Amino acid sequence: ETGVTQSPTHLIKTRGQQVTLRCSSQSGHNTVSWYQQALGQGPQFIFQYYREEENGRGNFPPRFSGLQFPNYSSELNVNALELDDSALYLCASSQTGFKETQYFGPGTRLLVL
Amino acid sequence: GENVEQHPSTLSVQEGDSAVIKCTYSDSASNYFPWYKQELGKRPQLIIDIRSNVGEKKDQRIAVTLNKTAKHFSLHITETQPEDSAVYFCAAPYYQAAGNKLTFGGGTRVLVKP
Numbered sequence: 437e438t439g440v441t442q443s444p445t446h447l448i449k450t451r452g453q454q455v456t457l458r459c460s461s462q463s464g465h466n467t468v469s470w471y472q473q474a475l476g477q478g479p480q481f482i483f484q485y486y487r488e489e490e491n492g493r494g495n496f497p498p499r500f501s502g503l504q505f506p507n508y509s510s511e512l513n514v515n516a517l518e519l520d521d522s523a524l525y526l527c528a529s530s531q532t533g534f535k536e537t538q539y540f541g542p543g544t545r546l547l548v549l
Numbered sequence: 550g551e552n553v554e555q556h557p558s559t560l561s562v563q564e565g566d567s568a569v570i571k572c573t574y575s576d577s578a579s580n581y582f583p584w585y586k587q588e589l590g591k592r593p594q595l596i597i598d599i600r601s602n603v604g605e606k607k608d609q610r611i612a613v614t615l616n617k618t619a620k621h622f623s624l625h626i627t628e629t630q631p632e633d634s635a636v637y638f639c640a641a642p643y644y645q646a647a648g649n650k651l652t653f654g655g656g657t658r659v660l661v662k663p
Binding site: 438469471476477478479480481484491492493494526537538539540541542543 | 555583585591592593594595598638645649650651652653654655656
């Protein structure tokens, strides 16, 4: 298994609520990427953080936001939750951007009712 | 725009046979191509990757080939075993002025029948 951890493992929210998901990167990794994986689909890139700054963003609305901390851990925040936000949220850490291998955490399964 | 197409979507093989999964990408600047294996309820795990300066890479029963001219790369699994049953994803990076992103294919569900 990788050294990437995520919390919580499961979460149930209702429409309109806000959620914060957390990710701790593997030791020595300074880059964290977040993905949304709907059932039966491939991971969809949300955004990437490198040295505490956003370094690329996918086609997700602004209510998806993130942070990276000095220890390289990261948070994903989603405001005004919608039913379609129900998915597995994965983070992946790497040494530098996409030219280095990305290692995934176990994910947080979010259910929006 | 960026796009990674993966085929087939499902693949059923007899134990001991070979499995081949193909992906095409659209950004000619892409230079790193990983393959991930995801078992039910688990995280995607990197199984092999290739960089654009080589055409083929092998790791035991797994190999990946890359054709940069045609913009496609393939995963080959030889002597398949039941534990190879999983969903496999290819991916390619896209480099944009606003930042980079990694795009995944839609996945291939592989079933190895004993």
